[in-house]
Amino acid sequence: MNDDDLITTVRESFTGVRSTTSVAQIVKRSRAVRARRRIPGAFSGLAVVTAAAVVLGLGLSGAFGSSGAAPARGTGTIRTASFTLVEHANHAVTLTINPHVLFDAAALRNALHEDGIPALVTSGSFCSSNPPLAAFSQVEYWRPGVGHNLGGGTFIVSKVGLTINPAAMPAGTELSFGVFQPRLDEQLIGSELIKTSSYSCSSTPPSPPLPDGLIFRLLYRSAGS
């Protein structure tokens, strides 16, 4: 039996396997998928999503009591569709990124600045200093054991939950976040500490090893699960 015969035999043996689900059932199930994706509170009474945000596909929502696309702000918390930033009593902040919404670089930069964290957040490029700043490990914490560690500071994750300690940032430095979308179902986020006065930006996504930084491959695959 040659390869073609074998392939034909295997292929034909599966002709009796057919899906029994109708398209109407799939469409109905897709409504549940959409419902799962919605962020709770994102569409409350005063929420206003600007036309610009919709056009840019930023998924920005939840501007409680404010106008435009400003993030929602509770006590020590800034919440948008694409991330949540929680400020703790010790002034450290926890950044949680929602993998199911396209990353909103401008909103994150503004939110970090509001919390007194100088940051350069770019979409489609990544800025870094040469040599990299070793103080990064004191500034940004990633819970070990979360996600799949590929080594070289790279993790495959379904959700990013970072802790940032601005008190550990040396003077004249800021955090750099670069966001890329290499594939339809994946975002890649690189993070380093950079010198404000000396850094360069590249449209090439960061690649491991990144000894004084972190790379997250954020997969959309677990939407709603």
Add this chain to the structure above:
Amino acid sequence: VGTQRLDFAEFYRDCRDECLRTVLVSVGNPDTAQDLVDEAFARACASWRNVSRHPAPAAWVVRTALNANVSRWRRRRREIPVPDLCTVADQPTGSWAAESPVDPTIKAALMRLPTRQRQVVALRLFLDLDTSATAEVLGIAPGTVKEHLARALASLRQDIAIIQNQETSS
């Protein structure tokens, strides 16, 4: 919206059986495969504007289904001990054996293959993906795909011949 719905319906009708066969071979359980494929198509429908622009939407569906299976397996892993952490596919079950329209000889030979080889075979045979597209879906190198396919075909050929000889002699 109406046009999009029609587009999706057409895509679904054209691809659902091939996607189901691909996922069935990969996970080995017909009920699980049907549910995974339904969920993946539902996600495709929910994001049809983006998915329809994907170079191979059917491959997107299969990848989503396989990823959902990994997520499901990880959740289950927290609940019960799993002896082999490298195997993410469901073990073959009696339900497929009892009710399957698939030739038991072919099915037995397929299920003896390692999970990754089965996935490669399924993507190549049922979705007609080329080496690079298969590599993209599975997140492995094209050379690895070729290697898996060659080994899988060799194993299948050998196993099917042995089983057929046994049946003939008995």
